[in-house]
Amino acid sequence: MTAPPIPRRFLATLEPITSMIFFSPEAFANYEALGLDGWSGYFCSRAAPMGPVSAEVVAATFYNFNPDMVRQNVRWDLASPEQVLEARHAGARATLDRVFGDGERPPKLDRAVELLREAVDACPPHGRPLAAAHARLAWPVDGMLALWHGSTVLREFRGDGHVSVLMGHAVGPVEAILLHSAYLGGKLDFLRISRQWSDEAIEAGIAGLVDRGFLTPDVTLTDGGGKFRGMLEHETDRLAAPPFTALGTEKCEELLELLHPVAMRLLETRAAPRGLGRMDPANKLV
DSSP states (O other): OOOOOHHHHHHHHHHHHHHGGGGOHHHHHHHHHTTOOHHHHHHHHHHGGGOSOOHHHHHHHSTTSOHHHHHHTOOTTTSOHHHHHHHHHHHHHHHHHHHSOGGGSOTTHHHHHHHHHHHHHTOOOTTOHHHHHHHTSOOOSSHHHHHHHHHHHHHHHHHHHHHHHHHHTTOOHHHHHHHHHHHHTOOHHHHHHHHTOOHHHHHHHHHHHHHTTSBOTTSOBOHHHHHHHHHHHHHHHHHHOHHHHHHOHHHHHHHHHHHHHHHHHHHHTTSSOGGGGGSSTTSOOO
């Protein structure tokens, strides 16, 4: 079996590390203290590095969410981006401290951060609004928080590129959810609830993808749909490649080896849901 390309292997490893912040009780307690509920905490904290941009800008960068949902949860009137960022970083630090005690920090942490810095420096900002915004932030002094920050930039870099690929192949937000759900083997109910598209929008998306020959009416990938979804991921890999190309194969393998136990620890302790270790069925961590 052919090994997944390096950018795809980093997708599997980075996802639990970066996304633990979306499930951090410490972070959400901090957002609540600012007056932000769960969804406003999520959208504001992830968008905060861009500064106090309009709700329309935030909706434009969160591609597969219903924009009406995004707009109503951009609440700079309750907390400034600076306050939200402080709450987010404090929450991330608290979660990491809970999961990795002083005696459990990964070996060669400084080396992992050094390699992440090198990779982040090689991320071109063009067309990458979330990645560029996160990359401009100062690197945390704390090693574990710096590891999380660098991983987050690389994760957002891939995500921004994925949106470009979807748009280039006329895959709208709802169609993207449907293809992803079918690729994972059926997560539509979760995605429907969390992205808050109407039943009418979902039904129209299914009809459009059936018409293109990519889905069956029961939201199963056709052979052509499987090839199309695979092509989208390969195109995303290509756009995600610059930081890893700059590192070179030897350093990429070294960084993957250093990050893997961090990702696994977060999954094993449920600080990150185990499903995040199966973001790509062809490249699972667990």
